[in-house]
Amino acid sequence: MIKKIVLFTLFLFNVQVNAQNQISIQYEYAHNLMKTRQYFDAITEFKRTLFFDIDKQYSYSANYSIGECYKAGAMLDNAIQYFSIAQYNARTDDEKISAQLEIIKTNILRRTTERAHQILNEIEKISSINKDSVNYWRGWAFIFNDEWKEAANSFAKINPNHELKKLAEQVDMDKVSVTFAKVISYILPGSGQIYSGSILPGLISLGWNLLSGYWTVSAFNESRVFDGSVLLGLIWLRFYRGNIQNAGDFAVQKNNEISNKALRYLQHEYKGNRP
Amino acid sequence: MTAQSDWVKWDAKEISYEIHSPTHHDYTIDKSSFGLRILSYARNAYYYFISDVDGDNCPFFPSCSAFFIQSVKESNIFRASLMFTDRFIRDMNLFKNNNRYSLHATKKYIDPINNYLLEEKRIILTTGEFIE
Amino acid sequence: MSLLNNYFSNHFLNSINFYQTKVLAIILFLLPFSTILFSQTMNIDENYFSPKNRLAFGNFLFIQEDYLRAIEEYKNYLMYIDNDTVRFKYAESFYRIGKYNEAADNFKSIFYGSLLSDEAKLAFYKASFFNGSYNSFRDICKMEGYQSEKYAKDINRLFLISHLMDESILPDTNHFLKAFPDSTKNKVRELYMMKKFPSKKNPTTAMLLSMFIPGAGKIYTGEISDGITALLTTGVLAYLAANNFKHEHNFRGWLFAGLAVFSYAGTVYGSYASAQIYNAGVRLNFDNEVKLYFEKRNYLLPKINFLKTND
Numbered sequence: 001m002i003k004k005i006v007l008f009t010l011f012l013f014n015v016q017v018n019a020q021n022q023i024s025i026q027y028e029y030a031h032n033l034m035k036t037r038q039y040f041d042a043i044t045e046f047k048r049t050l051f052f053d054i055d056k057q058y059s060y061s062a063n064y065s066i067g068e069c070y071k072a073g074a075m076l077d078n079a080i081q082y083f084s085i086a087q088y089n090a091r092t093d094d095e096k097i098s099a100q101l102e103i104i105k106t107n108i109l110r111r112t113t114e115r116a117h118q119i120l121n122e123i124e125k126i127s128s129i130n131k132d133s134v135n136y137w138r139g140w141a142f143i144f145n146d147e148w149k150e151a152a153n154s155f156a157k158i159n160p161n162h163e164l165k166k167l168a169e170q171v172d173m174d175k176v177s178v179t180f181a182k183v184i185s186y187i188l189p190g191s192g193q194i195y196s197g198s199i200l201p202g203l204i205s206l207g208w209n210l211l212s213g214y215w216t217v218s219a220f221n222e223s224r225v226f227d228g229s230v231l232l233g234l235i236w237l238r239f240y241r242g243n244i245q246n247a248g249d250f251a252v253q254k255n256n257e258i259s260n261k262a263l264r265y266l267q268h269e270y271k272g273n274r275p
Numbered sequence: 276m277t278a279q280s281d282w283v284k285w286d287a288k289e290i291s292y293e294i295h296s297p298t299h300h301d302y303t304i305d306k307s308s309f310g311l312r313i314l315s316y317a318r319n320a321y322y323y324f325i326s327d328v329d330g331d332n333c334p335f336f337p338s339c340s341a342f343f344i345q346s347v348k349e350s351n352i353f354r355a356s357l358m359f360t361d362r363f364i365r366d367m368n369l370f371k372n373n374n375r376y377s378l379h380a381t382k383k384y385i386d387p388i389n390n391y392l393l394e395e396k397r398i399i400l401t402t403g404e405f406i407e
Numbered sequence: 408m409s410l411l412n413n414y415f416s417n418h419f420l421n422s423i424n425f426y427q428t429k430v431l432a433i434i435l436f437l438l439p440f441s442t443i444l445f446s447q448t449m450n451i452d453e454n455y456f457s458p459k460n461r462l463a464f465g466n467f468l469f470i471q472e473d474y475l476r477a478i479e480e481y482k483n484y485l486m487y488i489d490n491d492t493v494r495f496k497y498a499e500s501f502y503r504i505g506k507y508n509e510a511a512d513n514f515k516s517i518f519y520g521s522l523l524s525d526e527a528k529l530a531f532y533k534a535s536f537f538n539g540s541y542n543s544f545r546d547i548c549k550m551e552g553y554q555s556e557k558y559a560k561d562i563n564r565l566f567l568i569s570h571l572m573d574e575s576i577l578p579d580t581n582h583f584l585k586a587f588p589d590s591t592k593n594k595v596r597e598l599y600m601m602k603k604f605p606s607k608k609n610p611t612t613a614m615l616l617s618m619f620i621p622g623a624g625k626i627y628t629g630e631i632s633d634g635i636t637a638l639l640t641t642g643v644l645a646y647l648a649a650n651n652f653k654h655e656h657n658f659r660g661w662l663f664a665g666l667a668v669f670s671y672a673g674t675v676y677g678s679y680a681s682a683q684i685y686n687a688g689v690r691l692n693f694d695n696e697v698k699l700y701f702e703k704r705n706y707l708l709p710k711i712n713f714l715k716t717n718d
Contacts, residue, residue, distance in 0.1 A: 022454075022455070026455055037287050039285075039286075039287055040281070040284050040285055040286075044476050044479070047464075047468070047473075047476070048455055048464055051463075051464050051467055052455050052460070052464075072287045072288075073285050073286070073287055073288055074288040074289070074290050075281065075285070076290075078281075109290050144292070146294065201327060201328060204323075204324060204328050205328045208328055208329075238329045238330070238332065239328060239329050241329075241330055242328055242329035242330025242332070243328070243330075244330075245330035245331060246327070246328065246330060253296060256294050256296045257296075259294055260293045260294055260296075263292040263293050263294070264292070264293065266292060267291070267292040267293075281473075281475065282474060282475050282504040282505075283475070283504075284475065354676075356669065356673075357669075357672055357673050357676040357677075358673075358676070359673075360669045360670060360672065360673025360674075360676075360677075361673040361674065361676055361677030361680070363673075364633070364636055364637050364640050364670065364673060364674065364677070365633055365636070365677070367636055367640060368632050368633050368636040369636075370632040371632065372630060372631075372632060372633070375630065390680065390683075390684050390687075391676075391677070391680045393679060393680060393683065395683050395686070395687060398683060398684060398687040400684075400687055400688060400691050
């Protein structure tokens, strides 16, 4: 009798292990597709895993992996969707935090950094969370929002000599002030462009303003009111307004170039964790 | 689970970290003919000494100067001058009919040369915002 | 797993006799094979790529609107088992992602010897309708071999609707309206009349009006502010030319005169173009109105209910 019970138990155990092997083989297959960068097909197989996973043992990991595949395909909205589902299906706090961090990173890439900050503020309240990790991703969120000073402050909280803190500080120092460029252009046309490094366009702008100003004043001095009005309205004002607009545009352009240089380094050369 | 939108098979794609800067004038010289080459040089001189200096004044896309160049390429200098004059007068209109034009991604009014070649089949009209 | 089996089998082997040992060994040997039997009786098919499981997963993807993936599953299923419903869903998946050619071809494969033959013909015509060329669609409608008795009226209605969608000659009014249900007749009549008698502007008239009064042609086409601006511009330039000539400023006089001529010529040209743009706008608005009206009503075609189930 005992023998029969033991045999039957062995038999059931065999069936159970067989079923479990199949679903894990299917999951591994999907994972291999992901590793070989066949993301579209990997998603299909992860979905197949989820469909046949009656015990829901892969609810977290399969959804998480689908999110990773979508992120690799730059389909960030879909990625966030699946990371959220993974978060909902998380069985432990670590899994939940892991999913939330992926949502944060994807929001950073999507440049919806406000949402990233929101989630970072939420997870910061969790006692088991690594504060350095929160400050690290907060810094990245600031970087992607072009707020380099705030980014430097965030990285400084991890380590005063953090590599990214130094980079962010350098970028912030190199940038020019858009407001200052516009203000000095109000006073001296062309000076804003020169301040931003565009010397020849600044001199051309100054030249046009001086010339059109001279023509306008001459016309009024000679009582050619109509001519003076046309010169004032259609030429002098046009170049004066253009000078202020350009001062701002050139400053913004210069700042973008400085930021993009740092961003290119971060994307292609930086060895640390990236979103 | 929720529905997907990927009805076309896609591959991995890297997202650029860089900030997108607004595009400025295209200074490329058109070498397809002597006339167009001269026109390109004149256009570049206009861009550098005047257009890039007097600010962004044209409410249309493409800009009036680009409109003129494209018109010359599509037809001839005489017709292009007529098209340009008509465009300039419409530009001067302070009370533009907003229903007449769709908006470009740069918030300018879309006004392609196709609509002024007097060929009905080439007219392009879009409704709603134009996403580039 | 095998270690566990070995442990227990060794332990028991010590305490039982030779005959029982033989029986035990046979049972242990047959264990792996028994799981197959067992799983079948318990209905657990562990091969996720079997036709049955492909179909189940494909149906799930279809309901999730993941049609491209559903197509792959149905394709693999149909390689082993021919099933009209699955073939229909396979074709319908192509239709839903806008691949109308593939959809039409696959619907055709269910035309004969199937209970879904009529539904397939209806879906085939729908796919052909959306394939881009209404002329080709009308040619297909005239082919007798594809006709469906059950949906003849619906297909005929689609045939008539296609006349509203392109530049073809409209059929007779009564013949056209007769095919539509009473609830839609008023609107369809309105669309029919808009198509037959569009409110167009004559480009030549616009041009002549502007030749007479600069800008009048643009006002005629509804561009009132443009017309007034053109009139003012040409007028001011002409005045400046005259004024400068009067005061013997000949250079400026000729300059403003030249600009006035350009302004006049450009306005005349622009008025002609303005009428063409107006007409194109009328066509575009009409096309959008027709599409919107019929799309909301599924082109007055019956819905195929079995597509919503997991069959």
